[in-house]
Amino acid sequence: MDERRREIWIRPLLTWAALCVLLAATCALAYVPMGRANLAVSLAIAAAKAGLVGVVFMRLFENNPLNRLAAAAGPIWIFVMFLLLFSDYATR
Amino acid sequence: MSDVAHPAAPDHPATPGSAVPPDYLHDGHTLRSWLFTTDHKRIAILFALSITLFFFIGAIAISVVRLELVTPAGDLVSDDTYNKMFTLHGIVMVWFFLIPSIPATFGNFLLPLMIGAKDLAFPRINVLSWYLYVAGALLTVVTIIAGGVDTGWTFYVPYSTMFSNTAVLTAAMGVFVNGFSSVLTGVNFIATTHVLRAPGMTWFRLPLFVWAMYATSLVMVLATPVLAMTLLLIVVERWFDLPVFDASRGGDPLLFQHLFWFYSHPAVYIMVLPAMGVASELIACFARRRLFGYSFMVYALVAIAVIGFFVWGHHMFVSGQSPYANVVFSFLSFMVAVPSAIKVFNWTATLYRGSIGFDAPMLYAFGFLGLFTIGGLTGLFLATVPIDIHVTDTYFVVAHFHYIMVGGTVSAFFGALHFWWPKITGRLYPETLARIAAVLMFFGFNLTFFPQFVMGYLGMPRRYHVYPPEFQIYHVLSTSGAALLGVAYVMPLFYLIWSFRWGARAGANPWRAKGLEWQAPSPPPRDNFLTPPVVGEPYDYHPPEGPTAAEEQVA
Known part of the structure; x- marks a missing residue:
């Protein structure tokens, strides 16, 4: 209990x-x-x-790898967004 | 040519008191039983009715625009009204029709049926998704009542944040709230596909429509929050004067475009991936062929969904974005054409040696195939920086995206509507009228939008209500096509309503199709299947190495 x-x-x-x-x-x-x-x-x-x-x-340390992959998708997509954003901002 | 597709006796003679459960249409007759339902099929119907209403609101708005453009002078409505009309058309058609069109209606209805499940993983979240759609839609109605909004569907800053004195906030909040509906639908579809597949329904036995829903859901879940945040930043700047996008106070207006297109280019794939799923089902069924290159079709769907996130900068070639970024985004945009081309070639190869039936759904699928290809190829023109610079903000762009979104997605939507109508309603529609509507839609569409390619290339800018007289012939052709298109859209409304009441009864499988949904009665009961569905290989329309359907007929 x-x-x-x-x-x-x-x-x-x-x-x-x-x-x-x-x-x-x-x-x-x-x-x-x-x-x-x-x-x-x-x-x-x-x-x-x-x-x-x-x-x-989200209990990511206790869950199966698929859930961790799903949770990782957010940061990965943000990384992609920043990477391509800086292809513009860093080269103006 | 028979007037009905494949007439059959009713397979579901449910009567009160019988052991057979009532179908979902008769499982409760009160308004409450519909508004508080958690049945994925009823929620699909609620979405279908809602998006149909908004489709006609968007259509009325663009009718005013097209009528105004019949003459070069601005003689029907004022420039302000004109701006509000094309904005209303864009906002309504993109967010309240196209985005939810196939996923929220056919996806909701079919996904559990196609994988052998009783419902979606989260039925209550499913109905919440519809309520959020309605809330967003009501805010859009409030926008109309408040006098409309004139920013264009893209809400570009600094116009939307600093200069427009129209109802930007309610419009943006309407789209913001509606975004949550998309996310909830996406989460539900992903979870359902992962956990509720029937025994034997492995990932590579899933129908392409389910794969398309899955890929679409990934885009919905990953992209929509960025749009929500971007629209919220507009609200913050207008309401609280926080200069996020105001260049004079350290903000950056181009940041808005980056964030907006980070969502809105993948949103094109939210619209077209489901259409690709529909086309795959229709072409395999009516060609009586296994889908050519099934696994590559799956990889292509996922590749389009992923690469679609990397190409947004091609909307910004003339915005002041750096030339280096232009080259990067141009290259990435060309990359997305590869999986798209794989799909077009595989659909075409599926037809090879097929026994092709020219029923209405297949006519719509053919329309989708041709129009999507033209839309896709002109997309390559626009991914090429020098050509894009020439045709930016002209009718060439308008024609291009309408070939994808209307020629592609709406054709597939109507194809799906006719194909699964017997499953949804238990009735057959009048085939001859349906074929006439399909052909009329194809001709009406091309008459509306092909002249726009020409006038755009010649320099006719978009969003102008007064224009030089040399473009009048193209506008007159375009408006004539729009009238034909209007007839083609309204025809199904009448004969499908007729069919719902008086159409011949459909059997469980009037098309002799192979998906699990056809093993359920038409219309299905609350829990979909009377007996557990038998899972086989996908698109098992002929033996792998055996003779084709055409060869069998000859034999």
């Missing part, structure tokens, strides 16, 4: 709390003048949020 309670309540609630903290960090750090590092920090926090969702809610 404890295991079930941990699965249904504690783990998601802790993850939600962590996501809220990261969200607050995003907002707060936006007002801290760090120059070009602002963008990098924001993206790193966003990546951490996505990682949490992937590991906890």
Whole structure:
């Protein structure tokens, strides 16, 4: 029963709390003048949020390879988008 | 020429109190039983009715445009109204007809039947998908009531963010909400294909239509979120003055075009991949031949879906995009022609030594084959940078994409409608009238759009309601074709309604087709199959090494 309670309540609630903290960090750090590092920090926090969702809610470490492949499709497609976007932006 | 295809006795004599379950059309008669259904077949019908309504809204809008263009002067409507009409036509036809057309109707109806399943993997998500479509459609109706929107269906910035004083926000939000409907349908189809295939239905026994739905779903799931985000950025810029695309404040208007076409070029494949799936089913059935090169047809579908993501920059050759990027996107655009050509050649090879029946669905399939080929070949013209520079924003482009989207997808849609009509309704349609409509649609389409290739090449720009008199002859021809096309679209509406009430009863398999859906009664009951379907090799229309159907007839 404890295991079930941990699965249904504690783990998601802790993850939600962590996501809220990261969200607050995003907002707060936006007002801290760090120059070009602002963008990098924001993206790193966003990546951490996505990682949490992937590991906890999508259970990617416990699932079969097909599900992990499906989850990987998003980042792969974003990579393709950025790669071809920069074929324009980097060569203007 | 008989007036019905293959008349047969009813195979599903369900009566109240009998042990045979009622078919899905008679499984509840209340409005509630339809609006809260989770049956994939009923949801398909709900989608079919909704997209038909929007098809006619889009058609009315373009009728005004075509009538205006009969004379060179702007004498029917104002320039503002003209802009709103072609915008409404584009938004409605792309997002509220073409994108959901085959997947949400025939995909919903047929996917579970074709793989031997009782329903889709997530029936409630399926009906939610229809409600989201309706919500998006209502926002579009609000847009019309609010006076319309004049940005063109592409919502290009900075016009849409800084200058247009029309109902951009409701239009963009309508498309945004509708995008979630696409994603839910895509997720459902992917999950269903993975987990609900009947025993024996291996991946390489799947009908090409199912493969097409699968490839389409991948595009829906991976591309649509980018459109949603892009439209949201327009809303953010208009509402909150956040200068994402405003060049004067550090934004980049070309970023909008990149993001928009990252979705909207693959969206062309959301429209045409399902049509390719339909064509594969029709051509194999009416040629009585196994589909030539089945495995290559599968690989070609997946290749088109994937490579389709890499080519969006060919919409931006004259936008200020770097010449290097132009070359990259031009090369990648040529690459997507390879799998497309594989499909066209394989359909043609399937016909070889076939016993071809010229029933209405096959006429539509032939129309698809010819028109898609012309659309595809002119796509190669547009992938060539110097030619694209010459014809950008002319009627050449308009003709090209209508050959793909209307000549290709709408022909296949009508082919599918006639082919599976007996399965959907349990009735046969009047064959002679259907053949007349199919031929009329082919001629009407070419009369409408072929002159647009010529006038576009000669320099007639798109989206102008006043034009030089030397282009009038082409516009008059085009408008005449549109009238013919209108008749060809309305004809099925009447004879199919007639057939639904008075048409001869169809058996389970009036076309003697081979897919699992034909093992279910017509129309199917709630759970589709009365007995477990027997899975065999796909398109088993003649023995692999045996004589052809034509040879058998001669023997």
